[in-house]
Amino acid sequence: MRLAGLYVITEPALRDPIEGARLALEGSARIIQLRDKQATTRQLVETGLKLRELTRQYGAVLIVNDRLDVALAVEADGVHLGQDDMPVPMARKIAGENFLIGVSVETVEEARQAEAEGAHYLGVGPMFATATKPDAGEPVGPERLRAIKQAVSLPVFGIGGITIENALAVLKAGADGICVISAIMGAPEPVAATRQFIELMRLPYEKR
Amino acid sequence: MRLAGLYVITEPALRDPIEGARLALEGSARIIQLRDKQATTRQLVETGLKLRELTRQYGAVLIVNDRLDVALAVEADGVHLGQDDMPVPMARKIAGENFLIGVSVETVEEARQAEAEGAHYLGVGPMFATATKPDAGEPVGPERLRAIKQAVSLPVFGIGGITIENALAVLKAGADGICVISAIMGAPEPVAATRQFIELMRLPYEKR
Numbered sequence: 001m002r003l004a005g006l007y008v009i010t011e012p013a014l015r016d017p018i019e020g021a022r023l024a025l026e027g028s029a030r031i032i033q034l035r036d037k038q039a040t041t042r043q044l045v046e047t048g049l050k051l052r053e054l055t056r057q058y059g060a061v062l063i064v065n066d067r068l069d070v071a072l073a074v075e076a077d078g079v080h081l082g083q084d085d086m087p088v089p090m091a092r093k094i095a096g097e098n099f100l101i102g103v104s105v106e107t108v109e110e111a112r113q114a115e116a117e118g119a120h121y122l123g124v125g126p127m128f129a130t131a132t133k134p135d136a137g138e139p140v141g142p143e144r145l146r147a148i149k150q151a152v153s154l155p156v157f158g159i160g161g162i163t164i165e166n167a168l169a170v171l172k173a174g175a176d177g178i179c180v181i182s183a184i185m186g187a188p189e190p191v192a193a194t195r196q197f198i199e200l201m202r203l204p205y206e207k208r
Numbered sequence: 209m210r211l212a213g214l215y216v217i218t219e220p221a222l223r224d225p226i227e228g229a230r231l232a233l234e235g236s237a238r239i240i241q242l243r244d245k246q247a248t249t250r251q252l253v254e255t256g257l258k259l260r261e262l263t264r265q266y267g268a269v270l271i272v273n274d275r276l277d278v279a280l281a282v283e284a285d286g287v288h289l290g291q292d293d294m295p296v297p298m299a300r301k302i303a304g305e306n307f308l309i310g311v312s313v314e315t316v317e318e319a320r321q322a323e324a325e326g327a328h329y330l331g332v333g334p335m336f337a338t339a340t341k342p343d344a345g346e347p348v349g350p351e352r353l354r355a356i357k358q359a360v361s362l363p364v365f366g367i368g369g370i371t372i373e374n375a376l377a378v379l380k381a382g383a384d385g386i387c388v389i390s391a392i393m394g395a396p397e398p399v400a401a402t403r404q405f406i407e408l409m410r411l412p413y414e415k416r
């Protein structure tokens with residue numbers, strides 16, 4: 001399976017993670033990431049178990065941000081590692097070969113390293129300015145994604161400040177998929193918002 | 209090996225974890241716990257690797273607080289789980305039979321449950337009022353430790369607000385060992401402070 005499509009990340013400050021994930025899955029999101037930097041481990045495990053059940057029902061992929069222990073405990077499909085998280089080789093050694101590992105990268109060099117270390121997909125960003133992750137750096141833009149896409153053979157997702165209005169630029173740069181937080185979790189109608197992204201991704205390349 | 213002796217927990221706000229651990233080990237602490245609620249996963253892994261090297265040099269046990277992923281990544285001897293952390297059976301399933309699991313308990317009921325789930329040792333507290341963990345509840349006192357010690361067959365450590373002045377009451381209640389943070393990490397002379405605790409624990413029971 002090659003990862004692609006709409007990748008939706010939970011944000012408890014915007015919407016209850018379970019409800020938000022359910023609506024995104026109803027709109028045909030393919031990947032859900034549990035991300036909650038404030039929760040205790042017990043809370044992460046409890047939410048993760050519910051998301052595991054839900055993603056199984058919809059045949060979707062479940063990824064846990066940063067916390068490999070939580071990912072293993074809830075039998076998620078994988079873990080997403082930032083540059084401040086566990087190094088990829090350590091996670092691979094603990095989790096085994098069949099466990100998905102995604103990595104956040106900003107540069108071609110980081111992308112090449114992640115690929116060499118065995119990452120399954122890359123999240124490249126921030127594409128645009130975003131308020132959801134105040135610790136995110138300056139936007140690197142769709143052109144950086146294009147450069148990374150040319151440098152590696154992994155699936156590449158754009159992330160950071162992506163909306164239905166600017167998503168086309170990310171797809172045109174060669175993204176295999178798009179990661180969103182507030183565009184879905186903060187939408188008044190998350191099912192409809194998800195479907196809008198899916199429609200955009202289904203367009204033949206020349207019509208995008 | 210039955211766990212016992214002085215169990216020292218790192219506190220970056222009081223002293224650099226590596227330096228603090230080194231001084232405690234020099235004073236004959238038997239167990240070091242890496243605890244840092246503010247650090248990124250990457251920082252925890254880096255500190256954990258250094259503590260692993262140090263504890264091996266001194267033949268001491270290394271435990272990581274809460275983060276089973278970090279514990280596995282740095283090849284610690286075990287993980288310490290609070291009531292807000294991962295449930296013991298999940299951690300056991302991920303980490304296997306030979307991995308130490310310690311559990312924080314406040315009541316006889318929690319102690320019995322932790323024993324039934326396969327914990328290797330218990331931390332009972334808070335023994336006394338403490339400023340190090342502002343989220344800790346009301347002190348349960350040495351008498352609670354005595355009741356728990358009579359209810360389970362696991363090694364039991366007293367924790368929370370223990371100083372060289374009040375440690376005797378915890379030992380007299382039957383503690384196999386004592387957990388300290390600020391009494392060592394905040395001491396002007398951590399080696400000497402550690403040795404004072406060790407001497408107290410070595411006294412014949414009747415002379416304590």
